Amino acid sequence: MKAARSIDGRLEIADIPVPETTDRSVLVRTEYSAVSTGTELMVLRKGINAFLGYSATGIVKEAGAGVDHVKVGQRIVCYGAHTHADYFHASRNHVAPIADHVDPREAAFAGIATIALQGLRQADLRFGETVVVLGLGIVGQLAAQIAHAAAYRVIAMDLMETRCAMLEQAGLGDVCRSPEQLRDRVREATRGQGADCVLICANTKEHRLIDQALDWIRDKGKIVIVGDTNTEFDRNKLFAKEAHITISRAGGPGRYDADYEREGRDYPYGYVRWTLQRNLDEFARLLGSGRLNLKPLISGVYRLEQLEEAYERAKLAPAETMGLLLRFGD
Structure with missing residues (x-):
């Protein structure tokens, strides 16, 4: 063979x-x-x-x-x-x-989807809670769809228009094209409280995505790292919200x-x-x-x-x- x-x-x-x-x-x-x-x-x-x-x-x-x-x-x-x-x-x-x-x-x-699913397990969300999916490559696309199927409120973001349109074609409506649009949408959807969790599915070392995620989550919210991203962050931001940062390892x-x-x-x-x-x-x-x-x-x-x-x-x-x-x- x-x-x-x-x-x-x-x-x-x-x-x-x-x-x-x-x-x-x-x-x-x-x-x-x-x-x-x-x-x-x-x-x-x-x-x-x-x-x-x-x-x-x-x-x-x-x-x-x-x-x-x-x-x-x-x-x-x-x-x-x-x-x-x-x-x-x-x-x-x-x-x-x-x-x-x-x-x-x-x-x-299935295998790639299982990695996305395990990221959501690490988020430990409850029915009705809000999750931001940051980065809409293949893992982010799958994570957003699985979260939507589980009846979480999903707000997704990517800088690439083609990726955003792809998720919308799959039936999800809250898809943002910029950090500023995402910030405003999270504020609107949660009445200013912030998202319960941000799932970082992006693969980039150039931006401090954890710092951005800390701005979007609620007090005592959670950040789950799924993608290969820069893991530096502002300690004061973390302290201010007593946030929890964790990483998701493969499929479970x-x-x-x-x-x-x-x-x-x-x-x-x-x-x-x-x-x-x-x-x-x-x-x-x-x-x-x-x-x-x-x-x-x-x-x-x-x-x-x-x-x-x-x-x-x-x-x-x-x-x-x-x-x-x-x-x-x-």
Whole structure:
């Protein structure tokens, strides 16, 4: 089978054996794999040797004896396996079933959506509270839609008009084009109290976004860092509101835990309610129930052999390459 990998900073489409399953893993025939351009270009830029891709959908071909939540022949979504390949091998905790009627192109964004969903878990919002989503790249778009589906009041902002229009096309109305517009909208929506949380999904080191977020939140509000942003801030601003700043790590508890990811061991449901896999399950439920509209995010579909072309397009026109997919099979 063919798989994409980074070798000393260059992209290689390699011929490798089809992986073998274990008792607690599955083998999946890939249908679509989402291109996470930021992560993948970073891996290539830093010369990291690794197989590429982590967010996909496909059909289970083999399932180990210890896998009881998906079965052979079923469509699944995946977060965490190396998915830019004809087949991928995944731990039981990396996959979740998804309804047959769901468009597999939308389902392929499952892994990226799970990262957005975990950011909202870290925000710990309640019904009716206000969240600002700052930065409308692919993670910000997904976070805003998931927050809207959860009935939070969502106010989003990006400086790129195309990204703002994309979120509006998905059905969200409170989308701002400048910090000043966002400031005024937050004041209006909260009667001057401030937002309960700001979710920073932007990837920039040039601006002190935390300082701006501190201006927008309420007293004792929260800031959740999801994107790769400058983490410097004004201590006096933080003190004045006794604000809480936290960071969201990937897709939820279990990520980067070898026992959870490689061995397929779960955390007790009563102690860790939302794990990586349970977040993945929840994304599948939201998408299957029609609460999310991801079609506007799809900006290009490529074959595996065209991955270099997809990367080049993403570098040259980032505003026009929101959601890139690789298609496998006939």
